[in-house]
Amino acid sequence: MEITIALAGNPNAGKTSIFNGLTGSHQHVGNWPGVTVERKEGEFIHGNIKVKVVDLPGTYSLTPYTIDERIARDFIVKEKPELVVVIADASNLERNLYLLIEIMQLTKKTLLVLNMVDIAEKKGIKINHQSLSKILGIPVVKTIANKGVGIKELKDKIVEAIKNPQENVGEGSFLFNERIELAVSEIRDRVSKLRLIFPPRFIALKLLEKDDEIRELVFSKADNGLRTVVDAWIARLEKELGDDMASILAAEKYAFIHGLYNEVVELKSSVERQIDITDRVDRVLTNRYLGIPLFLFIMWIIFQLVFKVGNPLADIIDKLMGSFAALISEVLSKWGASSYAISFITDGIIGGVGSVLVFIPNIMLLFLAIAILEDSGYMARAAFVMDKLMHSLGLHGKSAIPMIVSFGCNIPGILATRTLKSEKDRILTILILPLMSCSARLPIYVLFASVFFSKHAAWVIFSLYLLGIILAILMATIFKKTLFRGETSPLIMELPPYRIPYLKSVWLSTWQRTSMFLKKAGTFILATVVLVWIFSSLPLGVEYASPESIIGRIGAVFAPILKPAGFGFWQAAVSLIFGFLAKEVVIGTMGTVWGASEESLRNILPHYFSQASALSFMVFSLIYVPCVAAVATIWKEAGSKWALISIAYSMLLAYLVSVLVFNIGNLIF
């Protein structure tokens, strides 16, 4: 027997830990609201039942208010999971029950998990789960998911709940005052004839709440009579109860939850008011004056870590790759391989992929830093600290999080914009995200900066990141004044408590992201360098990667256009063209067209670039076009129009800025 269950819950309720506990799958446990935007699935076998688990996005309710909430609601309604497991943070039960009540209006098959009971008890909150289960009529399980406590019992209860569905659950468990119930039952009876996918009672309540989406859905299918009835009830109830219908219903729901809470929760009277560590840390980190300098300081430390620690490690890898290539070439020539084959393997494959692999230490350290920021709870503070600045740029405070994530890779950054609930804010953020310099661009900076600005390399790289931010600000202002006029939507966000990052979760996240990069190096980048090698070797007989080769001719077409920016030679043009496939490939392509390892590239580059044109090349690489994968993600998330706009504006901007940098650089150096 195979069945599907869904996990639902507030952000930061520990949903991901439960998911990992149940399925043993390696997922990331984040710490800022909204980290779980993708649909994740896993499975476990318990008893003789195979259970497929779908991890729904973290939500506070089920209005169609954000994409996350819509995804969660539609999944429950349309795919009808066998059981919805609602995970609640036991130390903040009241709010978590709100979501449970909403879900119980949609499906009778629910199970409540009280997670993090250890933290709740530390705070003097003791929950009587048996009586909670009795009142709600659903199974309730206590867990401490990050320590693996209660997972087995949860599996037992899930299987038990599937085998013996509870009968006395759902509509009866929570009733509004009788005036409202009268309206609900009349509307429900009329609605049930329409046979919509939502339960009739749910629709009746949403109609009374004046939920625009449900109104449209229902009224487009019903005759005008229904609309008249609904509006008449709303007018009548609002007059009788003296408030807006939505407020009345919300207040009633809360009154019910509050009553329930008082019934099942025992607050220890002698809760010693410990000095809260989170408050104390916040007093410094979110301080009005210190907040932004500290944010910049933390970013600066991260860059120091990434380069000061990463570069020596990178050197070791480079040496290893060099000796590996030499060894292979020796072995191959012993076997009598043709010079073509040897060149293909050493120059093409080892040279190309090797020059990318060298940057693994830098990239891994960057991902490590991002994982620590997420897990410790600082990410959400960064959004807070940056809110005022973001706001003055016409962006949303929450845009700061996708922007920071984008320093690792633009793609998760683009996906992270899903936590922005206004479409306008979201697209605006997506458009400027590619200006956040992702880790794939780092190899270019590291190589060029260390060759041309050896002593000041770290500063040069830091200023490139800063340039990206400044351009993002500039473009945001321009877009805001032209394409996206109007107010930004309000910021309301939860700040999770600080915690010491879990080693395991930080490691998993770092490894997951790094292995994505490795996979890319193994497939995409390998395919590209092979392609480059072939184009460099054809037509037969030409000297490898000479101007007469196919690649030389392609590059030569574009080279004159790039001349005003200081790098008007075909090798640069070719690297940039292939860089569109993935920016890691820029250096890889250079390695291939010059038939050089990273070490020898260092000697070759000064023959082609001056300090000014090296700087302008780095600037161009920073701005010109997001990589193919990022463009595809933008396409998927925002539509083809915005993907094309993104390509067009970044090309233009890259050209303008790098020409400017080159000419100013020529005056200075």
Added chain:
Amino acid sequence: MIPLIFTKSGDRVRIMRITGGRRCFYRLMQMGLRIGDVVEITQGGGRGPVILKKGNMRLVIGMGMAGKIWVMPLN
């Protein structure tokens, strides 16, 4: 009654009215903030978003939103 934006760090206030749209109202409800709640201001308004604390929960409320929430100072 004053808008939340005029509160100072350390104030204890009771939420009295929410004058934003239905959506704002709902959003606050879902996040666990409702009329009648007593909350502690850990970071006052005026020059940026407000941070308030209710029980173990900390919420950041942007300046725009903070202008639409009316509160009664208690101390």
